[in-house]
Amino acid sequence: MLLSILCAALLFAPYLCEAGISKRHVIGCPDKCDKSLCAAIPADxxxxxxxxxxxxxxxxxxxxxxxxxxxxxxxxxxxxxxxxxxxxxxxxxxxxxxxxxxxxxxxxxGSDPVCGSDGVSYRNICELKRVSNRAQKLQQPPVIFIQRGACGKSHEENPDSLRHRYNFIADVVEKIAPAVVHIELYRKMVFTKREVAVASGSGFMVSEDGLIVTNAHVVANKHRVKVELKSGATFDAKIKDVDEKADIALIKIDTPVRLVLLCHPFVAL
Structure with missing residues (x-):
């Protein structure tokens, strides 16, 4: 019996130490989170x-x-x-x-330059997101990520590129790309209660009210699901339905932003 207790103590010792270290590193955390006391995010x-x-x-x-x-x-x-x-x-x-x-x-x-939907080349994706956030605060259209690399450097200029030989495929990809979303999955650490990103995946926007289709194994047993649109905007998502046999899940985000959908006419292609 004593040996079993000793083994259990040795097994959980790293986690207990991690919890203690994490609490020491952050000075000023309340014993209990009261979101009613949280300050508002500055408008700028x-x-x-x-x-x-x-x-x-x-x-x-x-x-x-x-x-x-x-x-x-x-x-x-x-x-x-x-x-x-x-x-x-x-x-x-x-x-x-x-x-x-x-x-x-x-x-x-990311240090690579990127091209935005406004036709401007940005130093990196972070600069594009900052400009896009400023535009949305001014009630202007967001700046959407178009491609890696500066604007104007099209793959069509290279006759050996896949875009030049299979242009119709690239056109289809361009049509559906805005409807593809990036999904980040988070879990809470057992002792520290801190959220940690544990997986990522993708999905398709299928309705204007924010419904997204993805794989069931992507969202299974996750504490929080976060969705990033092609514009760079992020939203927390709720799991609405899961079909584990078909490996399909339906999640939903709430956003006032007009969404780009994977429309039915695409099936005709």
Whole structure:
């Protein structure tokens, strides 16, 4: 009996240590999350919002080139999705760096230039998202990601490219691409209660009220489902129905944005 208790203690010791370390690293977290006390997101927040270090309140994230990190207190700036916090010499922001009270700046994980639907070439996808967020706040159409690489560099210029030889396939892909969404799946850690991204997948927008078709195995046993549209906008999704035998699931997002659908006329192709 004593041996069994000892084995169990050794088995769970790393998780208990992780929980203790995580709580020490964030100073100022309340014992219980009360979302009614959360402050409103500033109107000029262009990088988007994320959950604070306590996984309680949404806060405005730091954008590219803005400060991030700190001594591990509640309220330390954190980078937006798609970015990482880097200290001097490009060192990643880790637990060791955090314990030393280091601060850094947010850098985009993707460094390749991209082309937007406005015909403008952007340094990276993060800059495109920032411009798109600003446009939507001004009640203007969002800037949609079109292709990797600068605008005007079409594959049609290369006679050996697949686009040149199989142009009809590329045209079909261009038609349905805006209706394809990226899906991120999250689970909560057992002891720290912190959400961790554990899987990703894709789906198709099939109705104007936000219904999305995806695979059942993608969303099975997940704590939270997040959907990213081609424009870069993200929304939490609810699982509406699952058919495990057919491996099909139906999820739904609520958004005032006009959605691009995988329409029935496409079947005629």
């Amino acid at each position: 927040c262009l990088a988007g919002d994320i959950l604070d270090q306590c996984d309680c309140c949404p806060v405005c994230a730091s954008g590219e080139g803005e400060p991030c990190g700190g001594p591990g207190r509640l309220g330390d700036p954190e980078c937006a999705e798609g970015m990482e916090c880097q200290v001097t010499d490009g060192v990643g922001y880790s637990a060791t760096v955090r314990r030393r009270g280091k601060t850094g700046v947010c850098a985009c994980k």
